Amino acid sequence: MLKDKINAVFDETACGHNQAKSLKDRKKGCTKVATPGAAAGGCAFDGAKIALQPIVDAAHLVHGPIACEGNSWDNRSALSSGSRLYRTGFTTDLNEMDVVYGGEKHLFKAIRQIRERFDPPAIFLYQTCVPAIIGDDIEAVAKAATEKFGLPVIPVNAPGFVGGKNLGNKLAGEALLDHVIGTMEPETTTPTDLNIIGEYNLSGELWQVKPLLDRLGIRVSACISGDARYREVASSHRARAAMLVCSKAMINIARKMEERYGIPWFEGSFYGISDMSASLRNIAGLLVRRGAPSDLPERTEALIASEEKEAWAAIDRFRPGLSGKRALLITGGVKSWSVVSALMEAGLVVVGTSVKKSTKEDKERIAELMGEDAHMIDTMTPREMYRMLKEAEADILMAGGRSQFVALKAKVPFLDVNQERRFAFAGYKGMVTLVSEIHRTITNPIFRSLREPAPWDPGCRVTPLV
Amino acid sequence: MKTQTDAHQENRNLPGDFVSVNPLKMSAPLGGALFFLGLDRSLPVFHGSQGCTSFALVLLGRHFKESIPLQTTAMSEVTTILGGGENIQAAILKILEKGTPDVIGLCSTGLTETKGEDIVGEIALFRKKHPEHAGIPVVAVSTPDFRGSHEDGFRDAMVRTIEELGEPSPAIVPNQVNVLAGSHLTVADLDHLREILESFGLDPIFLPDLSRSLDGIVPETFEPVSMGGTTLPEIQRMGASAQTIVLGESLRAAGEALLKKCGVPFVVVDRLMGMIAFDRFLVTLRHLTGRDYPPRLKRERNRLSDAMLDAHFYVGGLRIAAGLEPDALHDMVHFLEENGAEVVVAVTTTDSPLNAHMGRERAEIGDLGLLERRAGERGARLLVTHSHGRQGAQRLGVPLFRTGFPIFDRLGAPHRLQIGYRGAMETLFRFANMVWSRDPENGPETWYPEEGRHEAETHSGNPDMEFVPVRFEGVSALNPATGRNP
Numbered sequence: 001m002l003k004d005k006i007n008a009v010f011d012e013t014a015c016g017h018n019q020a021k022s023l024k025d026r027k028k029g030c031t032k033v034a035t036p037g038a039a040a041g042g043c044a045f046d047g048a049k050i051a052l053q054p055i056v057d058a059a060h061l062v063h064g065p066i067a068c069e070g071n072s073w074d075n076r077s078a079l080s081s082g083s084r085l086y087r088t089g090f091t092t093d094l095n096e097m098d099v100v101y102g103g104e105k106h107l108f109k110a111i112r113q114i115r116e117r118f119d120p121p122a123i124f125l126y127q128t129c130v131p132a133i134i135g136d137d138i139e140a141v142a143k144a145a146t147e148k149f150g151l152p153v154i155p156v157n158a159p160g161f162v163g164g165k166n167l168g169n170k171l172a173g174e175a176l177l178d179h180v181i182g183t184m185e186p187e188t189t190t191p192t193d194l195n196i197i198g199e200y201n202l203s204g205e206l207w208q209v210k211p212l213l214d215r216l217g218i219r220v221s222a223c224i225s226g227d228a229r230y231r232e233v234a235s236s237h238r239a240r241a242a243m244l245v246c247s248k249a250m251i252n253i254a255r256k257m258e259e260r261y262g263i264p265w266f267e268g269s270f271y272g273i274s275d276m277s278a279s280l281r282n283i284a285g286l287l288v289r290r291g292a293p294s295d296l297p298e299r300t301e302a303l304i305a306s307e308e309k310e311a312w313a314a315i316d317r318f319r320p321g322l323s324g325k326r327a328l329l330i331t332g333g334v335k336s337w338s339v340v341s342a343l344m345e346a347g348l349v350v351v352g353t354s355v356k357k358s359t360k361e362d363k364e365r366i367a368e369l370m371g372e373d374a375h376m377i378d379t380m381t382p383r384e385m386y387r388m389l390k391e392a393e394a395d396i397l398m399a400g401g402r403s404q405f406v407a408l409k410a411k412v413p414f415l416d417v418n419q420e421r422r423f424a425f426a427g428y429k430g431m432v433t434l435v436s437e438i439h440r441t442i443t444n445p446i447f448r449s450l451r452e453p454a455p456w457d458p459g460c461r462v463t464p465l466v
Numbered sequence: 467m468k469t470q471t472d473a474h475q476e477n478r479n480l481p482g483d484f485v486s487v488n489p490l491k492m493s494a495p496l497g498g499a500l501f502f503l504g505l506d507r508s509l510p511v512f513h514g515s516q517g518c519t520s521f522a523l524v525l526l527g528r529h530f531k532e533s534i535p536l537q538t539t540a541m542s543e544v545t546t547i548l549g550g551g552e553n554i555q556a557a558i559l560k561i562l563e564k565g566t567p568d569v570i571g572l573c574s575t576g577l578t579e580t581k582g583e584d585i586v587g588e589i590a591l592f593r594k595k596h597p598e599h600a601g602i603p604v605v606a607v608s609t610p611d612f613r614g615s616h617e618d619g620f621r622d623a624m625v626r627t628i629e630e631l632g633e634p635s636p637a638i639v640p641n642q643v644n645v646l647a648g649s650h651l652t653v654a655d656l657d658h659l660r661e662i663l664e665s666f667g668l669d670p671i672f673l674p675d676l677s678r679s680l681d682g683i684v685p686e687t688f689e690p691v692s693m694g695g696t697t698l699p700e701i702q703r704m705g706a707s708a709q710t711i712v713l714g715e716s717l718r719a720a721g722e723a724l725l726k727k728c729g730v731p732f733v734v735v736d737r738l739m740g741m742i743a744f745d746r747f748l749v750t751l752r753h754l755t756g757r758d759y760p761p762r763l764k765r766e767r768n769r770l771s772d773a774m775l776d777a778h779f780y781v782g783g784l785r786i787a788a789g790l791e792p793d794a795l796h797d798m799v800h801f802l803e804e805n806g807a808e809v810v811v812a813v814t815t816t817d818s819p820l821n822a823h824m825g826r827e828r829a830e831i832g833d834l835g836l837l838e839r840r841a842g843e844r845g846a847r848l849l850v851t852h853s854h855g856r857q858g859a860q861r862l863g864v865p866l867f868r869t870g871f872p873i874f875d876r877l878g879a880p881h882r883l884q885i886g887y888r889g890a891m892e893t894l895f896r897f898a899n900m901v902w903s904r905d906p907e908n909g910p911e912t913w914y915p916e917e918g919r920h921e922a923e924t925h926s927g928n929p930d931m932e933f934v935p936v937r938f939e940g941v942s943a944l945n946p947a948t949g950r951n952p
Contacts, residue, residue, distance in 0.1 A: 079907060079908055079909075081909060081910045179635060181612075182493070196533045202905075203908060204908030204909065204910075204912060207909065207910045207911075207914075209910055210910065211910070211914030212914070215914075220482075251628045256859065379655070408772075408775040408776070409775075411771075411775070416638055420539060422779070422905065424908055424912075424913075427913070429913040429914075433531075440641075440782050440783040441779070441782060443776050443783075443806075444782040444783075444805075444806035445803070445804060445805075445806055446774045446775070446778050446804070446806055449741060449742055449774075449804060450741075450771050450774060454745070454764070454767055455745050455748045455749050455752070455759060456758075456759045456764060460745075460749070462745050462746050462749045463746075463747050463749065464746075464750040464752075464753035464754075465733050465734070465735060465746060465747075466733060
């Protein structure tokens with residue numbers, strides 16, 4: 001059953017990558033089998049948890065031995081404007097006896113305890129490898145618990161061994177489609193109700209965007225799943241339009257909601273000034289088609305003009321310190337070209353950018369921006385990255401947390417632009433933060449002193465005091 | 467040519483600044499007492515009213531959490547007018563009645579200096595009158611409260627001690643070095659320095675040595691004198707050293723005194739914090755000894771490199787307001803700027819040639835009131851000063867990094883290592899953690915406040931706390947009555 005689900009998820013008709021494939025390749029799905037000895041990514045459970053945990057008022061219960069939750073909880077900066085329950089780590093912490101006799105009863109009792117002690121509006125129940133292998137049927141337990149307690153208990157069947165993080169994201173989306181979306185009705189609806197899909201509010205990035213939507217009178221009926229409430233997600237099927245935020249992770253939600261409820265959607269990004277503006281335009285356009293006030297595009301243009309002006313002026317201040325500095329951008333899921341254009345505007349030279357998840361059009365735009373000799377990187381080993389940095393081919397590395405120590409050990413400035421980052425980089429304000437953070441790190445004097453030889457190294461220029 | 471007074475006037479921040487608001491500085495006699503407390507079996511005595519002594523005693527006790535041997539000549543109204551010579555003699559006799567300290571350090575105070583007491587002369591009179599006590603060294607130092615700060619008093623006591631007790635030596639002991647240790651160095655700093663000097667094959671004599679006297683010993687018996695520190699024979703042997711290492715620009719005069727009296731050459735090391743300064747110190751030691759660098763230091767330098775990389779995310783660009791005595795300030799400011807912080811205001815207590823070289827800024831002589839005002843004007847995000855900065859930090863809503871003297875509201879200040887690669891690493895971590903624990907958690911109104919509907923939520927509960935724990939609200943958000951989510 002899970003296998004069917006996985007195949008269905010991979011045969012994503014709305015996915016650009018998938019459409020480009022031959023029929024035969026399409027059947028194989030897009031799973032990249034992790035290479036033993038050279039894998040560094042997360043598992044499907046990880047991906048599923050990432051995708052759903054930002055539903056802040058729900059309890060997220062992990063059914064498995066301690067590693068799955070114990071080693072990973074509270075490791076991401078998805079923020080909440082209210083309930084903190086989502087940050088509470090719940091796990092059944094399976095022991096040997098559970099493995100031998102089965103963990104279903106244990107799981108059921110855990111659900112009851114959470115209900116008694118925390119009374120959440122819903123419980124998400126995550127399957128992991130060990131109970132999947134011994135045959136714990138979390139779907140049956142969830143069903144029984146839902147009936148017994150009158151509380152939605154949603155099984156998320158994405159044990160780690162089925163694949164990588166991206167697959168987990170998609171399976172989480174399936175869980176929402178099967179068990180959550182459309183199960184409640186909203187209290188009110190407006191002609192400007194918008195769903196934002198695939199935005200997790202990391203470091204509060206949703207709040208770099210949402211106030212602008214507020215200003216335009218656009219109501220975010222549900223963000224799936226950043227700073228979301230269970231009720232919002234459950235009643236999100238009444239929205240007029242949807243925006244799918246960059247990553248391909250939750251494309252199944254967008255497509256199926258269109259099929260089931262007729263909600264039109266587009267894919268956009270909040271990273272980079274031009275992308276942000278394009279996204280606002282698209283949102284306004286879609287909503288007007290669905291009955292929003294006809295002056296919305298006009299007001300949107302006025303807002304874009306003033307926000308862009310302010311942002312470019314702010315970025316311009318950093319130009320003197322950044323002019324001619326070379327940046328290497330390895331950003332994973334983020335669409336690169338739009339960030340590239342902002343960096344170039346700040347005077348930086350982008351010496352290379354990752355295109356692992358970019359589409360053909362994305363690559364064309366990058367080539368357009370960076371010129372013919374644009375260094376597009378598909379995959380880069382840490383060793384190659386270290387070499388590039390060590391040989392001073394770049395002044396700063398912008399990448400995910402895992403690459404941080406590659407850069408730092410090469411004594412090259414680094415900026416975390418992935419999920420564990422400390423700063424929010426979305427929208428107009430976020431791009432200004434990004435540039436100011438680059439400036440802050442690139443101008444730090446430690447990099448110069450660290451490259452000086454130690455007293456015992458040849459070439460040490462320190463003279464004794466006399 | 468500018469006189470010192472002119473320079474001082476220039477340093478005075480505002481012409482109308484007649485009131486010191488929340489003093490940064492402590493008095494010179496207190497510095498003198500601190501010096502004498504680093505000598506073994508010594509007893510500092512203040513020539514002044516008993517209040518002079520009591521305040522210093524209480525403050526030293528609050529910082530070191532030790533019982534502080536400190537005596538007074540207990541001047542009264544009458545003795546102040548008639549002359550305090552008798553009180554000095556009476557105090558010394560009383561002290562000798564109770565025990566026999568190896569050194570008595572007599573510091574004058576504002577009261578007796580204003581009256582014009584000649585304490586050196588009084589000691590000469592005492593010697594004449596009581597030849598039976600000729601063997602007891604008494605060092606008299608002029609430390610008027612109205613001149614300089616505790617860094618100055620510390621130095622003056624050291625100069626006078628060298629002048630009185632130093633002995634020229636015909637022979638030189640090759641590996642023996644004198645270390646004149648400034649008042650800004652902690653017990654942990656001194657221990658670390660001793661190990662490093664020894665690993666270069668040197669045999670150091672520290673003057674003074676607070677690492678052996680105010681390091682938290684729990685003695686078997688009670689003695690009304692300092693227990694541990696530089697011994698009298700050690701001081702007398704300093705003349706035979708091959709070299710003097712002066713730690714702190716403020717002590718240059720003490721190095722000169724030792725050169726004059728015993729002919730020992732000296733080198734002034736003005737900074738010991740951070741990679742650049744300590745590199746230079748080690749290069750100097752190698753130059754002096756010809757010995758190779760101890761392998762342990764290579765490892766420690768590597769660790770510091772890594773700590774600098776890890777900490778720069780937090781310390782880089784951090785706007786800091788710092789207020790300390792000149793030597794400590796100079797060291798701290800350079801250390802911070804080396805790590806990418808911006809010292810936006812540097813306030814100090816007393817004249818020093820270093821004041822013109824405090825990183826990008828020159829130091830202003832002033833008080834905590836000035837520091838607080840400037841910190842507010844220039845948007846400092848962190849205050850670096852002693853414990854008295856806590857009220858200002860609270861008013862500014864920024865964290866306080868406690869360093870210097872006195873630290874009376876935290877334990878362990880004397881055991882904080884600040885110098886060397888290891889001290890730099892530990893200090894960097896403290897700074898970074900302080901910033902990290904204050905990282906605001908973004909809220910819906912962070913970027914567009916006018917659209918926000920919720921109160922800002924930050925991790926910083928109590929601004930006076932050094933490490934603010936991250937709030938955990940999963941459970942505490944429950945309704946206490948029902949045990950349920952509200």
